[in-house]
Amino acid sequence: MKYYLPLFLSLLFLSCQNNSSKTKFDFTLDGVKKQISFQETKRLLFTLAADSMKGRDSKNGGYAKAATFVASYFKEHQIKPFYPAYRDSLEGEGHSSYNLVGQVGAYDPNKKTILIGAHLDHIGIGGKALDSIFNGANDNATGSTAVLQIGRFLAQHQWNQNVVLGLFADEEKGLLGAYHLAERFKNEGVKIDYMINFEMIGKILTTGANQVYMTGYERSNMADVLHTITPNFVQFLPEAKAYNLFQRSDNYAFYNVMGIPAHTLSSFDFKNYDYYHKVEDEADKMDVENMHQIIATATYAITQLLAQENEILLLSTEEEN
Secondary structure, eight states: OOOTTTHHHHHHHHHHHHHHHSSSOOOOOHHHTTTSOHHHHHHHHHTTTTTGGGGGGTTTTTTHHHHHHHHHHHHHHOOEESSGGEEEEETTEEEEEEEEEEEESSSOSSSSSEEEEEEEOOOOOOOOOOOOOOOOIIIHHHHHHHHHHHHHHHSSSSSSSSEEEEEEGGGGGGGGGHHHHHHHHHHTTTOEEEEEOOOOOSOOOOOOOOOOTTHHHHHHHHHHHHHSTTTTEEOOOOOHHTGGGGSSSSSHHHHHOOOOOOOEEEOOOOOSOSOTTTTTTGGGOOOOHHHHHHHHHHHHHHHHHHHHHHOOOOOOOOSOO
């Protein structure tokens, strides 16, 4: 034994050194931000808003191309299919389409579940200017980018709640994809406790950088909970009620069908961008650095929601903001 003891002690010392040099992940805001790549945010945005995506319309094949990219991204980053091949298929307006639904880790029906979503589609081709493609960079390549980046981050860790990711089809045709998935979840007994939706986060909110507003602000306590995590991040937009924004994005389908807290986070306030539903809505017009900060801050906030025991409660079902 005396001849092997020095070797044993040397190996033990190296093992201790290796263990002590392993960096524990930093779940502070700064720690989370360091784990999310600005270049990846930019790459995803410019990919989804490229001319080759044909405006991501489900009738011209552009949506299917974007969906193939998303499914590959999910698979590459260990986001598992919630349905086979990630697809939740639906029929609408004489065409077939599908939502993309993934999950982080194993789904446990006994745990709380958060749905993180955004619509992937846009309105296709048809502009009368020299550029005829409605690329939909702000609407909603930005929100889709947020879901992909958040999903990629969350898939690296284990959580005590279920995380479901949804990229929705045919939002521009009347929230068709979101309604289809909400009805399917309800019919199949898939319990979603709360939903966060991302919509048009490519410009700086009029109130300041790295801020978003929440639709349906007073319908649940989610804004109050997020204020305790990121005090200046989520704002109240007075115009939200006048523009009926709560009902104009995919969150509304899950609120309406499943009766859960479901809100959209956005930085487009109708005063900070002139190209809503215009062919000029291009990736190079986005404030990518601010958009990236929004994604990173939202990721941090979601990690805290998943790690803490906050109850996200529906407070009001009245038709307001």
